[in-house]
Amino acid sequence: MNQHLSILGSTVLLSIILATPAWSVNPAGYGSAGGEFNIKISRVPANELAKAKSTNPPFEPTPEILAEGEKIFLGRGGCISCHGAEGKGDGAAAKNLPIQPRNFTNPKFNTYRTPGEMMWVLKNGSMGQTGRVPGTGMLPVVQPNGFISEEDGWKVLLYERSLGEQTK
Ligand code: HEC
Structure with missing residues (x-):
């Protein structure tokens, strides 16, 4: 785990160094919920968008599934370090990122993204693939490029969506 986190750390640092000149963001927004890059723009490239949008979770967000997602x-997902304990995007590591992590408690986010688009990001990261959003510290987390299973990815993203449902 520690070894994994340090690899994650250096990759994040590298992407910050690469991303900063073209896309520097006002440091006043660092570590604060809501300092996100435009959430209305999908992070999925146009040629993969229709497929991503029509990919549905393999199970319903039952209380049991959401409890596993929270865990x-x-x-083991490490999402808390950037997204924060309450999913507001204000985790300890967020301060070091030029683009702020997603605030999942914003109910609007769920209206702009389908679960399938979120799964695409879990598999591929948000690394500037569309050309409309800069590369960010959101690296691939689901296998094969990440470290959690696809099933765990669905559980954790359903949990993230439930945070927005609660604040509606
Ligand atoms: C190193 C910091 C970091 C970690 C760790 C991290 N994220 Fe993120 N995450 C980000 C950032 C930064 C963004 C904003 C990316 C953007 O604006 O495109 C983000 C955005 C997202 C999004 C929204 C993508 C979209 O379409 O807008 C999802 C979903 C997500 N993260 C899920 C997760 C999950 C699940 C985990 C844990 C398994 C996790 N993240 C761990 C930094 C992180």
């Missing part, structure tokens, strides 16, 4: 978010 992954706070534990």
Whole structure:
């Protein structure tokens, strides 16, 4: 785990160094919820968007699934370090990122993204693939490029969506 995190750390640093000149963001927004890059723009490239949008989770967000998703978010997924304990995008590592992590408690986010688009990001990261959003610290987390299974990815993203449902 520690070894994994340090690899993650250096990759994040590298992407910051690469991303900063063209896309520097006002440091006043660092570490604060809501300092995100435009959430209305999908992070999925145009030629893969229709397929991503029509990909549905393999199970319903039952209380059991959401509880497992929360465990992954706070534990082995490491999402908490950037997205924060409450999913507001204000985790400890967020301060070091030029683009702020997603605030999942914003109910609007769920209206701009389908679960399938979120899964695409879990598999591919948000690395500037569309050319409309700069590369960010959101690296691939689902296998094969990430470290959690696809099933765990669905659980944790359903949990993230539930945070926006609660604040509606
Ligand atoms: C190193 C910091 C970091 C970690 C760790 C991290 N994220 Fe993120 N995440 C980000 C950032 C930064 C963004 C904003 C990316 C953007 O604006 O395109 C983001 C955005 C997202 C999005 C929204 C993508 C979209 O379409 O807008 C999802 C979903 C997501 N993260 C899920 C997760 C999950 C699940 C985990 C844990 C398994 C996780 N993240 C771990 C930094 C992180």
